[in-house]
Amino acid sequence: MPALKVYAWFLLKRLGLTVLTLWGLATLVFLMIKLMPGDEAQMAAGADASAAQVEAMRIRLGLDAPLVAQYLRFLLRVAQGDFGTSIVTLQPVMSDLGKVLPSTLELVVVAMLINLSVAIPAGIVAAYRQGGAFDSLCRAAAVTLGGMPAFWLALVLQFLLGRVWRVVPISGQVSFGMGSPVVTGAPSLDALLAFNGAGFLNALWHLALPAAVLAALFSTQVFRTLRASLLGVLRSDFVMAVRAKGASARRMLTDHALPNSLNPVLTLAGTQAGAMIGSAVLVETVFARKGIGAYMFNAVAQKDTFAVLGSVMFIGTVVCLVNLAVDVMQLVLDPRIRSAQFGSQH
């Protein structure tokens, strides 16, 4: 089978799974709406709406129709990108979230960079010197970090590093007067677009601690996965053959063992990218950052349930799309996935 056809078939299958997942997500959110106690029309119209207004809302939302019709109508609305309306901002949830999404993505990208650049070297050294002092230290750190609540770590580090030792800003996205005109909504990117070097560094400085906390939450998994995978590869026969042929330890690691053990890490990092977007809800408010997590957090506090459920729909959708993008990227990057998918054709 020609390669192009192979790609197309994979893409089609993967897209099908994404559509199925989004449908499942929408069904869950519909269920959530139906689980809400009280009158849906009353809630959508607001607590102090008149009886006539509530009735008008009931008809507008189609709540007088049978449940199946309501469900189909809901799916249609979601497919058109209508994720409901916030009763606080009175704006569609989609447009509210679209504005703050770049800020969350900025946080997630920096967190992912920190995550991989700490966990991968640590995993390599720990596996190479298995049982050594560094290995034991890293494993103890991984267990400890993995058990800490992220929001608590954020609060404590914010207090220590921001208030006591004053090495990072306590909160916010950019210092007063250092901001650039908003183009994308991600302060670091906006600074770059305005050729504002100082503003860019300032935005990164504000990002450092929130991103590090988010990274800490995920780096323990990367460390463990890489360590276990590399240990497996280091025990395999071909590594012994490489060493027997006289390759240095460094060359054996970088040219032979590592490329063969990174695959599970890439798969994990892909799923983590999506999960990080969801975990932003634990970090963003602590540091008073804008973002979809902070939006959802505030919606919970203001009892704006429609905005919460719209956010669930939105975050779920973004996670699905990120996972899709990661899978496609892996297909392009790693020939072994191609052959695993279409084993007989190679």
Place this chain on the structure above:
Amino acid sequence: MSAPAVSVRAPRAGLGLSAFEASVIGLVVLLLAVAVVGPLVAPESVYRSDIANALLPPGAGHWFGTDDQGRDVFWRLVVGARTTLLSAFLVVTLYSLIGVAVATIGAAGPRWLDETLMRITDIGLALPGMVVALGFAAAMGPSLRSAIIAMAITGWPITARLLRGIMRQTMEAPFVAGARALGVSRWRLMTCHVLPNSLDVLIVKWAGDVGTTVLVLASLSFIGVGAQPPSAEWGATIAGARGYVSTAWWTVVMPGAAVAITSIAFGLLGEIIQVRRDPSLRGN
């Protein structure tokens, strides 16, 4: 046939626990004991506010200091241990039951049902669990009960997927072929023979699951869709004390440390059980 000439190391005395394993198990037992006994021995004052003694630093009178209401932080944690651990056990039990049901029905039912259930499981695995749980809890009205139900309905896919895989392996065992030859019905085969011989995997998994559940539960409470103040649940306690981190660090640090220690203890217990069951994992 003569016995193979392999020297077998004599088993260590007793359970053969290393010092590390013994201390982890000791810690877990201590946490469970606190959860059981704690609320019975705690002084009545943990439920009352005493503004005159608010935000006292840790000292002889109050080991972990007092919170903004003048309540003793240590005793609040002791009381909250029951809420926190009981909720986590409940969540893990509930979603394990759902997972077992899904896997068994899939294994025993017709092919199309199995396929459908596994596709639904896939969808569940592809979605961000905590965010969906947050949505369910917010929709049902924020409370500890809502959070527990929400986590139960979002937590089962991993169990279902894992168990379904193990059941497929168990199906290969000779005794299954034997039962089949005796004319045992498919449903009976699955529930009475294959399932009991596959449940091992859940026993290994539960301790680690409790560890992560404690974390997620605390997170949901922090976000505001779980336990509500004045509940002594640890996540809600941190949320309530959030504003005092710079003036009275102990009100935030102590409950967070309690969450971390509990989560780490159960996580390590899970690993110990896993290694004991499959010693080839040792060192990994």
